[in-house]
Amino acid sequence: MGGAAALEKLVPVLLAFGGGVLLARRRAVPAAASKVFSDYAFLFAVPCYLFGNIYTSDLATLFDRRSIGGYAAAATIAAAAVALAVVARGLREPRDVALRVMAAVQVNTAYFAVPVFITVFGTAAPIFPILLFQVCVLSLVVIALMELGRSAPDGAGPGRRLYRAAGTSLTTPLVLACNTGILLNLLSVRVPAVLLDGAAFVGNSASPVALFALGLHLGGVGLRLRGTAREELALIGFKCLAFPLLTWTVCGPVFGVRGDWLAYLVLIAAMPTQQNLFIFAQRYGVGVDLSASVVIKTSLVSLVLLPLWLRTFAF
Numbered sequence: 001m002g003g004a005a006a007l008e009k010l011v012p013v014l015l016a017f018g019g020g021v022l023l024a025r026r027r028a029v030p031a032a033a034s035k036v037f038s039d040y041a042f043l044f045a046v047p048c049y050l051f052g053n054i055y056t057s058d059l060a061t062l063f064d065r066r067s068i069g070g071y072a073a074a075a076t077i078a079a080a081a082v083a084l085a086v087v088a089r090g091l092r093e094p095r096d097v098a099l100r101v102m103a104a105v106q107v108n109t110a111y112f113a114v115p116v117f118i119t120v121f122g123t124a125a126p127i128f129p130i131l132l133f134q135v136c137v138l139s140l141v142v143i144a145l146m147e148l149g150r151s152a153p154d155g156a157g158p159g160r161r162l163y164r165a166a167g168t169s170l171t172t173p174l175v176l177a178c179n180t181g182i183l184l185n186l187l188s189v190r191v192p193a194v195l196l197d198g199a200a201f202v203g204n205s206a207s208p209v210a211l212f213a214l215g216l217h218l219g220g221v222g223l224r225l226r227g228t229a230r231e232e233l234a235l236i237g238f239k240c241l242a243f244p245l246l247t248w249t250v251c252g253p254v255f256g257v258r259g260d261w262l263a264y265l266v267l268i269a270a271m272p273t274q275q276n277l278f279i280f281a282q283r284y285g286v287g288v289d290l291s292a293s294v295v296i297k298t299s300l301v302s303l304v305l306l307p308l309w310l311r312t313f314a315f
Contacts, residue, residue, distance in 0.1 A: 010307060012119045016208040017303070020215020031220020037213035038111065038275075041206050046110045047177035049118075049203025050128065052196050054181030057125055067261040068129050070251035074269070075138060077250065078105045078243050095286040098145035102280065103294045104238045106138055107271040110174060111214055112299065115207035116271070117264075120310065126264035128178055135175050139276075146284045218296060235273075235294050240301045244270040244309065263313040270309045272298035 023029040054062070082104040086097050107113060109131045117124040184191060247269035251257040257265065273295050281291035 010119070010310075012208070013116060013211060013303075013306075016115075016211035017215040020212040020217075021219035022215075024216045024219025029216060031216050034213045034216035034220065037209050037216065041210040041213060042110050043173050045202055045206035045209060046114055047173040048199040049114070049124065049206045050131075050174065051177040051181045052199040052203055053123065053125055054128055054178055055185050055191060055196070057128075057185070059182065059185055062125055063129050064261055066255055067251065067257050067265060068133065070255035070257050071130060071247060071265050071268070072133055072137070073255070074243075074247040074250040074265075075105050075133075078238075078246055079138070079141075082238065093286075094145040095284050098142045099277070099281060099284075099287045099291060100235065101145075102138075102142045102277050103235050103273050103291065103298075105243065106134055106142075106274045106277070107268060108274040108295075108299070109134065109268075109271070111210045111275060112302070113268055113271045115210045116306070117267075118207045121264075126261070127268060130265075130268050131174065132178055135172070136170065142280070146280065146286075214299060218299065221292075221296065229290075232290065232293055232297065236297050236301055239273055239294075239298050240270065240305060248313075266313045267309055270302060270305065272302040 020029075020034070024031040024034075079101045082101050083097050086100045091097065091100075107130075109127055113127050114124045117127055183189075244266050248262070248266045251265050252262055275295055277291045278288070278295050281288045
């Protein structure tokens with residue numbers, strides 16, 4: 001895909017995102033309203049999209065073992081490298097380590113990857129297995145480390161706190177939608193066409209609404225590039241450059257992933273840090289300012305670099 005074609009594909013993304021930024025900066029729409037739009041996308045529109053598309057997908061093609069294994073290996077290597085670097089800097093508290101691993105490896109699937117993939121490729125299907133891996137594996141590791149590093153006000157032990165957090169993670173609307181779609185697909189349960197049409201109607205709004213919400217948020221909080229700490233720069237650089245290149249190296253030459261799937265995996269890795277980083281930071285009382293800054297700045301850098309990744313890997 002040439003540079004001009006890549007930019008053409010990004011016009012809807014930039015329109016929805018830029019509209020949110022512009023309206024927030026002009027105070028035509030309150031920046032605080034971004035949470036309402038985000039909640040709609042996260043709790044309703046994206047799950048509807050995921051359910052309908054997974055239910056009607058060919059699961060054998062969707063869950064390509066070599067591709068998912070390659071991405072899992074790349075994410076594991078990246079997480080280990082970041083953890084070792086953090087410990088080498090003298091940060092040995094489990095919550096500090098977990099927060100930085102999450103910032104460098106976990107990607108914003110619902111609010112960024114899904115709308116971008118729908119716009120560029122016409123489908124977000126390749127994201128589904130990575131989303132499940134991220135929620136069911138990576139997030140549980142992060143939660144475990146976070147729970148080990150904090151004291152509970154109700155006196156519950158680490159095991160009970162981990163059980164609660166894991167249960168909450170696995171019962172989010174995104175995960176429930178994916179698992180329900182997979183189960184009904186495997187069991188060949190017939191879902192009425194009117195329900196699938198309804199899910200598709202709502203799901204089609206996920207992409208523009210999520211991007212508009214992100215634009216509102218960024219337009220409201222602003223962006224301060226001056227004074228960015230070295231640690232922030234390191235995390236942003238690793239997330240937006242090193243992790244996608246590592247994913248290409250591991251999935252391509254090592255695991256032998258080729259064609260469409262290699263492009264999908266590199267682009268997924270190039271997505272910004274997920275917004276849940278800020279939620280985790282607030283919940284566990286660690287690195288709140290750092291997490292907010294990394295989420296915002298990786299979103300901007302990822303958007304700027306997206307044409308480059310599309311030109312290099314998409315087709």
